[in-house]
Amino acid sequence: MALFSKLRERLFKSSSRLEEGLDAIVEEGGEETPVEAPQPEEAQPQPETPVAEAAPAAPEAPAPVEPEKPTRSLLSRLTGAAPAKPVVRRELDDEMLEQLEELLIASDMGVDTALRVTANIAEGRFGKRLSTEEIKTLLSDEITRIMESVAKPLPLYPKKPQVVLVVGVNGAGKTTTIGKLASQFTAAGKSVVIAAGDTFRAAAVEQLQVWGDRAGVPVLTAPEGSDPASLAFDAMTQAEEMGADLLMIDTAGRLQNRQDLMEELAKIVRVIRKKDETAPHNTVLVLDATTGQNALSQVETFQKLADVSGLVMTKLDGTAKGGVLVALADKFGLPIHAIGVGEKIDDLDAFDPKDFAQALTGLTDE
Numbered sequence: 001m002a003l004f005s006k007l008r009e010r011l012f013k014s015s016s017r018l019e020e021g022l023d024a025i026v027e028e029g030g031e032e033t034p035v036e037a038p039q040p041e042e043a044q045p046q047p048e049t050p051v052a053e054a055a056p057a058a059p060e061a062p063a064p065v066e067p068e069k070p071t072r073s074l075l076s077r078l079t080g081a082a083p084a085k086p087v088v089r090r091e092l093d094d095e096m097l098e099q100l101e102e103l104l105i106a107s108d109m110g111v112d113t114a115l116r117v118t119a120n121i122a123e124g125r126f127g128k129r130l131s132t133e134e135i136k137t138l139l140s141d142e143i144t145r146i147m148e149s150v151a152k153p154l155p156l157y158p159k160k161p162q163v164v165l166v167v168g169v170n171g172a173g174k175t176t177t178i179g180k181l182a183s184q185f186t187a188a189g190k191s192v193v194i195a196a197g198d199t200f201r202a203a204a205v206e207q208l209q210v211w212g213d214r215a216g217v218p219v220l221t222a223p224e225g226s227d228p229a230s231l232a233f234d235a236m237t238q239a240e241e242m243g244a245d246l247l248m249i250d251t252a253g254r255l256q257n258r259q260d261l262m263e264e265l266a267k268i269v270r271v272i273r274k275k276d277e278t279a280p281h282n283t284v285l286v287l288d289a290t291t292g293q294n295a296l297s298q299v300e301t302f303q304k305l306a307d308v309s310g311l312v313m314t315k316l317d318g319t320a321k322g323g324v325l326v327a328l329a330d331k332f333g334l335p336i337h338a339i340g341v342g343e344k345i346d347d348l349d350a351f352d353p354k355d356f357a358q359a360l361t362g363l364t365d366e
C-alpha cells in the first residue's frame with residue numbers, strides 16, 4: 001500500500017525507537033518458542049504452553065496468547081521453505097508492563113496515555129507469553145482505537161467564503177500547511193484565498209506569498225505593522241467579491257506576549273463576524289510534532305486564546321516523538337484534520353488512524 005509505506009518510511013524514527021525498545025523488553029526475560037508449534041491433530045503430547053524449553057516449571061503455566069497459525073506450518077512443508085526462526089516470547093508480568101509503560105512514555109505518548117494503553121493491553125493477558133510482533137499488534141490496535149474518533153478531515157461547509165483561521169506558534173508550520181491545504185483544495189476544484197495575517201513579520205508574509213504562488217492562489221497582504229484585523233476584514237470583502245470558497249487566514253504565533261496575541265486573535269474574530277457572524281468556521285491549530293510533550297501545553301494555551309476546532313500535526317517525518325499525537329487524541333479529543341510528513345507541497349496526508357498506528361509501532365503490513 002503506497003500511502004502506508006510512505007508514512008511508515010517517514011515515521012521511521014518513531015517506529016524504530018519503539019521497535020528496538022520492544023525487542024529489548026521481550027528479549028530481556030523471554031524465551032525462544034518454536035514458530036511451528038505442533039498442532040493438536042499431529043498427535044503430539046498436548047503441552048499447556050508452546051514454550052520450547054520448559055522454564056522453571058511454573059505449576060500454572062500460562063496458555064499461549066494466540067493459537068499458532070496452522071497454515072504456516074503446512075505451507076512451509078508444502079513449499080519446502082526453510083523453517084522459520086524461533087520466536088522469543090516473554091510472560092506479561094508487572095515488571096514487563098512497567099517497562100512497556102516507560103517505553104511508551106519515552107515515545108512521547110505521555111504518562112496518562114501510556115498507562116491507559118498498557119493497562120488495556122494487559123487486560124486478560126496477564127501471565128500470557130507475548131512476542132514483539134504480538135505486542136506491536138496489540139499496541140497498534142489500541143492506538144487505532146484511541147485515534148479513530150479524531151480522524152476527521154477539515155469539514156467543508158456550503159458557506160462562501162468558508163473562513164479558516166490558522167493559529168499556532170511561530171515555526172510550527174502554519175505557512176507551509178496553509179500552502180499545502182490551498183493546493184489540495186484547489187485540486188479539488190475549490191477557489192481559495194489566503195490572507196497574510198502575521199503583518200508584523202515581513203519574512204512571514206513573503207514566505208506565504210511563495211506558498212501562494214506554488215499553490216496557484218492569491219495571497220492578500222497588508223503593509224508591515226498594519227492591523228491584522230483590518231487585513232482580515234479586507235480579505236473577507238475581497239474573498240466575497242471573488243466568490244471564493246475558502247479564505248484561509250494566517251495569524252501571528254508570538255506566545256511571548258500572550259495577552260497581545262489573545263487580543264489580536266479576538267479582534268480578528270470580532271471583525272470578520274461583522275461580515276459573517278458564523279465565521280470563523282474552523283480554527284485550526286498547527287502543531288510541530290518535534291516539540292513532543294510541549295504540543296500538549298500549546299493546545300491548552302491556544303484553547304484559551306481561540307476556539308480551536310481542529311489540529312494539523314506537522315513534521316511527523318523524521319521525528320522520534322510521533323507518539324505525542326496519541327497523547328493529544330487521548331487528552332483533548334480534538335479532530336486531527338491532516339498530518340505533515342515533509343516540506344513539499346504534497347507532503348500533507350489525511351490522517352488515517354490505522355496507517356498511523358501501524359507506522360508508529362513499526363508493524364509490517366501483512
Ligand SMILES: Nc1nc2c(ncn2[C@@H]2O[C@H](COP(=O)(O)OP(=O)(O)OP(=O)(O)O)[C@@H](O)[C@H]2O)c(=O)[nH]1
Pocket residue numbers: 168169170171172173174175176177198204207253314315316317318339340341342343347
Ligand atoms: N520536515 C517537515 N518540515 C516541515 C513540515 N511543515 C513545515 N515544515 C518546515 O518547518 C519550518 C517552519 O514552517 P513554516 O510554515 O514557516 O512555519 P510557521 O508556523 O508559518 O512559522 P512562522 O512563519 O515563523 O510563523 C519550515 O522550514 C518548513 O519547511 C513538515 O511536515 N515536515
